[in-house]
Amino acid sequence: MERYFLYFTTVILFSLSARAAEPDVKAGEQIALKGTSAGATACIACHGTRTEENKSAAFPRLVNQSQFYLAAQLKDYATGARNNAIMNPIAKALTDQEKENVAAYYANISFPTPKGKKPAAAVLKRGETLAKVGDEKIQVQACNNCHGPGGIGMPPAIPPLAGQHAEYLQAQLVAWKQGQRKNSLDLMAPIAQRLSEKDMQALAAYFSQVQVK
Amino acid sequence: MATRLKPVDVVTVGVGMTGAILGKEMAALGLKVVGLERGPQLDTVPDFQSPNMHDELRFAVRKALMQDNTKEAVTARNNSDQTALPIRRWDSFLPGTGTGGAMVHWNGQTYRFQVADFIYKTHIEKRYGKKFLDPDLQIQDWGVTYDELEPHYDRFEYLCGTSGKAGNIKGKIQAGGNPFEGWRSREYPTPPMKEHYAGALFRKAVTNLGYHPFPQPSSNLSQPYTNPEGLSMQTCSFCGFCERFGCEHYAKSSPQTIILPAALKMSNYELRTGCQVLRINLDKDKKKATGVTYVDAAGREFEQPADLVLLTAFSLNNVRMLLLSGIGKPYDPKTGEGVVGRNYAYQTMNSAQIFYDESVNINPFMASGSSGTLIDDLSGDNFDHGPLKFIGGAYVGAINTNGRPIEYRPTPPGTPKWGADWKKAVVRHYNHTVNLNGHGGSTASRQNYLDLDPTYKDAWGLPLLRITFDFPDNDIRMARYIGDQMKKIGEEMGGKQVAVQAREKSWNTTVYQTTHNTGGAVMGTDPKTSAVNRYLQSWDVSNLFVVGASAFPQNSCYNPTGTVGALTYWAAEALKRYVKSPGAMG
Numbered sequence: 001m002e003r004y005f006l007y008f009t010t011v012i013l014f015s016l017s018a019r020a021a022e023p024d025v026k027a028g029e030q031i032a033l034k035g036t037s038a039g040a041t042a043c044i045a046c047h048g049t050r051t052e053e054n055k056s057a058a059f060p061r062l063v064n065q066s067q068f069y070l071a072a073q074l075k076d077y078a079t080g081a082r083n084n085a086i087m088n089p090i091a092k093a094l095t096d097q098e099k100e101n102v103a104a105y106y107a108n109i110s111f112p113t114p115k116g117k118k119p120a121a122a123v124l125k126r127g128e129t130l131a132k133v134g135d136e137k138i139q140v141q142a143c144n145n146c147h148g149p150g151g152i153g154m155p156p157a158i159p160p161l162a163g164q165h166a167e168y169l170q171a172q173l174v175a176w177k178q179g180q181r182k183n184s185l186d187l188m189a190p191i192a193q194r195l196s197e198k199d200m201q202a203l204a205a206y207f208s209q210v211q212v213k
Numbered sequence: 214m215a216t217r218l219k220p221v222d223v224v225t226v227g228v229g230m231t232g233a234i235l236g237k238e239m240a241a242l243g244l245k246v247v248g249l250e251r252g253p254q255l256d257t258v259p260d261f262q263s264p265n266m267h268d269e270l271r272f273a274v275r276k277a278l279m280q281d282n283t284k285e286a287v288t289a290r291n292n293s294d295q296t297a298l299p300i301r302r303w304d305s306f307l308p309g310t311g312t313g314g315a316m317v318h319w320n321g322q323t324y325r326f327q328v329a330d331f332i333y334k335t336h337i338e339k340r341y342g343k344k345f346l347d348p349d350l351q352i353q354d355w356g357v358t359y360d361e362l363e364p365h366y367d368r369f370e371y372l373c374g375t376s377g378k379a380g381n382i383k384g385k386i387q388a389g390g391n392p393f394e395g396w397r398s399r400e401y402p403t404p405p406m407k408e409h410y411a412g413a414l415f416r417k418a419v420t421n422l423g424y425h426p427f428p429q430p431s432s433n434l435s436q437p438y439t440n441p442e443g444l445s446m447q448t449c450s451f452c453g454f455c456e457r458f459g460c461e462h463y464a465k466s467s468p469q470t471i472i473l474p475a476a477l478k479m480s481n482y483e484l485r486t487g488c489q490v491l492r493i494n495l496d497k498d499k500k501k502a503t504g505v506t507y508v509d510a511a512g513r514e515f516e517q518p519a520d521l522v523l524l525t526a527f528s529l530n531n532v533r534m535l536l537l538s539g540i541g542k543p544y545d546p547k548t549g550e551g552v553v554g555r556n557y558a559y560q561t562m563n564s565a566q567i568f569y570d571e572s573v574n575i576n577p578f579m580a581s582g583s584s585g586t587l588i589d590d591l592s593g594d595n596f597d598h599g600p601l602k603f604i605g606g607a608y609v610g611a612i613n614t615n616g617r618p619i620e621y622r623p624t625p626p627g628t629p630k631w632g633a634d635w636k637k638a639v640v641r642h643y644n645h646t647v648n649l650n651g652h653g654g655s656t657a658s659r660q661n662y663l664d665l666d667p668t669y670k671d672a673w674g675l676p677l678l679r680i681t682f683d684f685p686d687n688d689i690r691m692a693r694y695i696g697d698q699m700k701k702i703g704e705e706m707g708g709k710q711v712a713v714q715a716r717e718k719s720w721n722t723t724v725y726q727t728t729h730n731t732g733g734a735v736m737g738t739d740p741k742t743s744a745v746n747r748y749l750q751s752w753d754v755s756n757l758f759v760v761g762a763s764a765f766p767q768n769s770c771y772n773p774t775g776t777v778g779a780l781t782y783w784a785a786e787a788l789k790r791y792v793k794s795p796g797a798m799g
Contacts, residue, residue: 134258139445145263145461146450186448190437 021097023067028105031098040093043102046086053111060168064212067100067107068156072183074099081183083175113163113212119205127206130199131161138194143203146187151207166201166208173200215506220518221245224505225525226490226534229314230774231760231781232525233468234372237442237476238785239523242792245481247517249488249507252280252311256469261459269619273457278318280308280527284672287529291683291719292660293546299669299677305721306559306728307457308527312486313468315527315728316774320456320582320614321432321465323375324771325366325779327593328359328395333767336594337604346604347687349658351549351556353766356738356747359395362779365786367398369778370430373466374438374446377401377430391427393589403438406431406449411575411647412586414567415611418705424588429612430775431583432466442475453615455582465582485509491673493522493538493757502757508673521756521792528763532557532663532733533678541734541744541753544662546681552744552752554664556657556732557680558768561688563607563651563715565699567708568625574644577616585612585650591698592770593654603690607653607770609699616643623648626712649703651695653716654770655731658685663733680730683719692716729773731765736780738799746799748787749780755797760784 032049035042047062048054062070076082077091078099094102119127129135131151134142144151146158153160161169175181176192177200195203222244225232232248240246255261255278271277280303287308288297309315329336334352337345346352379400380390405428408416416426433449440446449464463470476482487510494503494516504518524531535541535553544555569575587610589595598604615621623646624638661683665676684692696715703711737743740752749764751757760781762773769776787798 132262134262136256136258139257139463141258141447141461141463142262145266146452149264186436187450190445190447 023100023104025101025104027098028101028103031094031102032105036093036098038093040090040098043106047106050105050109055114057165057167059165061111061164062106063109063111063163064153064160065107065109066153066155066159067103069159070103070106071099074103076183081181083180110212113208113210116209118209123202123205124209126199127202127204130203131206138199140191140194150210152212160212161207162210163212164207166204169204169207170200173203215514215516217516217518220504220520221247222519223247223521223523224249224517224519225523226493226505227251227314227524227526227530228312228468228473228484229309229525229527230316230468231777232523233313233473233476234778234781235523235525235760235785235788236482237472237479239521239788239792240476240479240482242789243481244792246476246483247519248476248482248484249490249505249517250312250484250486251489252486254484254486255311255313255317255459257460257463261461263461266458266461267452267454269617273617273620276303276307276457278309278311278457278459279303280310286669286671286677288666288669288677288679289722290679290681293681297666297679297681300722304723305726306730307725308529308728312473312484313459317459317467317469318457319728319774320772322583322772323370323373323377323430323432323775325395325397326359326769326771326776327393327595329594330769331355331357331359331362340594341599341604347685349660349685350604350687351657351659352604353556353657353735353737353742355766356736356743357780357783362783363396363398365779365782366775368782369775371402372440372442372471372778373432374402374434374440374471375430375432375466376403376406376435378405378428380427389427391587391589392425393592393595401430403435406433406435406581406584407451408586409576409579409584409613411577411611411613412584414647414706415649415702416586418702418707419588422702422705424590426586426588429583429585429587429610431581433460433464433581433583434466440471442472444471444474446470449581451579451581451584453578453580453617456614489673490534491537491675493524493534493540493754495538495540495754499539500754502754521758521788524757524759525761528730528733528761529663529678529680531759531761531763533665535734535744535759536665536678537675540751540757543664546660546662549659552735552740552742554662554733555742555744556735556766557661557663557682557730558655558657558732558765559682559720560655560727560729560768560770561605561607561653561684561692561716562726563653563692563695563699563713565649565651565696565703565711565713566623566625567647567649567703567706568623568642568710568712569645569647569708571641571645575613575647576644577613577621577646580613580615582614583612585610587612591695601690601694603687603694605654605656605688605691605770607651607691607695609649609651609695609702611647612650613648625710647706647708649699651692651699651715652770652772653688653692653695655768656685656687657732657767661685684716689716689718727772729762729768731762731768731773734759734763735766736764737766740799748791748798749784750787750791750798752799756795758784758788
C-alpha cells in the first residue's frame with residue numbers, strides 16, 4: 001500500500017513539476033542575489049546579474065540563454081548528467097520551481113562580446129571553417145547547422161556559442177569527448193570525438209570572439 | 214568521334230545506392246571498377262550544410278537535387294490514345310542526380326515487402342481463384358522468394374543502421390513491432406525513433422479500433438551507429454528537412470554516408486562524375502555488351518570498354534538505357550508481347566487530414582522523414598479480399614515528415630485557395646492538424662508501360678522515355694476502401710473534422726505522390742514475361758545486370774528502397790559467382 005502511495009505521490013509531484021507554475025522572476029532574482037536557505041549559494045558571485053556581468057573567464061557567460069536551456073542545465077547538474085563540483089550541490093539545493101525562477105531571471109540577457117586577445121589568423125580560419133562548413137575528412141558537420149547562423153543559438157533547446165568564453169567551450173567539448181557530460185551525449189559526443197584538441201581550441205577561439213549584435 | 218579508353222573490368226551506369234553498393238562489392242573482388250555518374254559529386258560537407266540546405270524554395274519547390282529536366286525530361290500520358298508531353302517541372306515523382314542518386318533526398322522509410330509479395334500471382338490465385346482478377350491485371354511472381362532475400366534485407370538494414378522494432382524474429386512475434394511482417398533473423402540495428410505527438414494520437418486511436426500500431430522503420434537514425442563498412446552515422450535531430458534535401462547531420466543513410474567512402478578508399482575503384490551515358494555498346498550478334506559510350510561535362514565523347522556492365526541508374530533510366538541500346542524486345546501493349554517497358558507500376562497514395570481545435574498542439578516542424586506510427590493490418594494481402602473484389606492494400610500511418618514554411622499549409626476543405634481567409638485558416642490550422650498517409654500498392658496491368666517517346670528528345674538528341682500510366686480500376690477500388698478505413702481512424706483520433714482524399718483517376722503529373730516508379734525491366738523465370746532473370750541478369754546480354762526498382766514485377770504497398778537494397782545484395786552474390794564463371798545464369 002505504501003509503495004502505491006509513494007508511486008501516486010511521485011506521479012502527482014511529477015505532473016506538478018512538469019506543469020510548474022509560471023516562473024517568478026522576482027523570486028529568481030532573490031536566489032541570484034542571495035541564494036537560498038536550503039544551501040544554494042548566490043549566483044552573482046560567479047555569473048553576475050542581469051545588468052552587470054562577471055567578466056572572469058573562469059565561469060560561462062549566461063548571455064542570450066533561453067530560460068528553457070538554463071533550467072534544463074540546472075536539472076542536469078542536479079541529476080549529475082552534467083558534472084561540475086561547484087554546480088552540482090547548488091543545483092541539488094534548488095527545487096524545480098526555484099530552478100525555473102532563477103532561469104527566468106537570467107534568460108535572454110544581452111551583453112556585448114568582450115574584447116580579448118585576438119587568436120592567430122590560422123586558428124580563427126580553422127574555427128570558422130568548422131563552424132560554418134564542417135570538414136568531410138573527419139565527418140564533422142557545421143556547428144551552425146544546429147547552433148544557428150553565427151552561432152547565435154536556436155532557442156529554446158540549442159544554446160548560443162557566439163561570444164562564449166573559449167575556456168568554457170573547450171571544456172564542454174572535452175567533457176563530451178570523454179563522456180563526462182551526459183546531456184545531449186547522443187548528438188554532441190560523436191562530434192567531439194572526431195575533433196582533435198587543436199580543432200577544439202580553434203572552435204572555442206573562433207566562437208569566443210564572434211560579436212553578438 | 215569517341216575516344217576509346219583503356220578497358221576496365223566493370224562499369225556501373227549511375228552511382229546511386231545500387232551503383233555504390235555494387236561498385237564497392239566488385240572492387241572488393243579486386244576488379245577494376247569505374248562508376249559513371251551524370252551528376253556532380255555530392256558530400257555531406259560542404260554540399261548538404263545549413264543554412265543553404267534549409268532553402269525550401271531551392272530544394273523542395275525548385276528541386277535542386279533532381280535530374281535536370283531541361284536536359285533530360287520524361288514524357289507522360291494516361292493512355293495509348295493520348296499524345297504524351299514532357300514533364301517540364303518535377304512534381305509527381307522526383308528522380309535524383311549526382312552521387313547518391315535518389316537516396317540522397319529520400320525520407321529513410323525502410324521496409325521489407327511481404328512474403329506473399331514475391332509469389333504474388335501464385336498466392337492470389339491460390340487464395341481467391343484464377344477468375345478473381347480484373348482481366349487487365351498482369352501480376353507475376355518475382356522468381357526470388359522472401360526467404361532467399363531475407364539475409365540480404367538484413368545486410369542492407371545493417372548497412373543503413375535502420376532504426377525500428379522487429380515484429381517477427383525467426384517466426385516469433387515480438388511485442389511492439391509489426392506482427393504482420395515477414396520473419397527477420399534479428400532485431401533492427403538501432404532502436405526506433407521517438408514518437409511524435411501525431412503518432413501518439415494515432416497509436417491510441419488504432420489500438421481502440423483493434424489494429425496493431427508499430428514504429429515506422431527509419432534510416433534517419435535514432436542513435437549513433439557504425440556499420441559493417443566501418444562508416445559512422447550520427448543521431449537525427451528532427452530538423453524536418455529530409456525529403457527533397459540532403460542530410461546535414463550524417464544521420465540519414467545515403468550512399469555517401471553508408472557505402473561510397475568504402476568504395477572510394479580502394480585504388481581499383483574510380484568515380485567519374487559529369488558523365489552522361491548515351492548507350493550500352495553491344496558486339497555484332499548483340500549477345501555481349503562491350504562497354505558504354507558517354508559524354509563528359511565538356512561535351513567530349515568517350516567509349517569505355519568493360520567486361521561487365523551494371524545498369525544501376527534510377528528505375529526509369531534503367532529502362533530507357535535498355536531501349537536506347539536496343540537490348541531486349543520492347544513491350545507492345547496491344548499484343549502483350551515484349552518485355553522492356555512491361556509492368557510499369559507506381560504507388561496508389563491516399564491521404565487524410567484530421568483538424569483539431571487549438572488546444573491540441575502537433576508541432577509538425579519537429580519532424581524526421583520516417584518517424585511515424587503505422588498499422589500494417591490493411592497492407593497487401595494481410596486481410597481477406599474475397600468479399601471486397603480487389604487485390605492489394607495500403608499501410609496507414611501518421612507520418613509527419615515536415616512542417617516547412619512554404620509548402621506545409623493544411624487547411625480544411627472549403628477554405629479559399631488564396632487571400633485573407635486562406636491566411637487566417639493557415640494560421641488557425643498549422644499547428645493543429647495531423648496528416649494520415651495510406652500508402653497503397655500498384656498492380657501491374659497490360660495498358661501501363663514504358664517506351665521511347667516518338668517526338669521528344671534530350672539534350673544529346675536521344676528520345677525521352679515515355680510513361681503511359683493510369684491507376685487500374687482495381688487500385689481505385691482499393692483506394693476507396695482504404696480511404697473509408699482512414700476516415701474511421703481519423704474520427705477515432707478525436708479531431709473536429711476529418712478530410713480524406715482517396716486516390717481517384719487519372720494520374721496527374723503535377724501533384725507529388727511518390728518517387729516509387731517501378732517495373733519496366735522486371736525479373737522473373739520466363740524470358741517471355743521478364744527482361745532479367747532472377748539474378749537481375751539480362752536474358753539477352755549475359756554480361757549486363759539491370760539493378761533497381763525496375764526489376765519489380767508489380768509494386769507492393771511499401772516504399773521500395775529496402776527491397777531495392779536487398780535485391781542489390783542478392784545480385785552482388787550472384788555477380789561473385791558470375792565473375793568466376795561468366796555466362797547466362799538463368
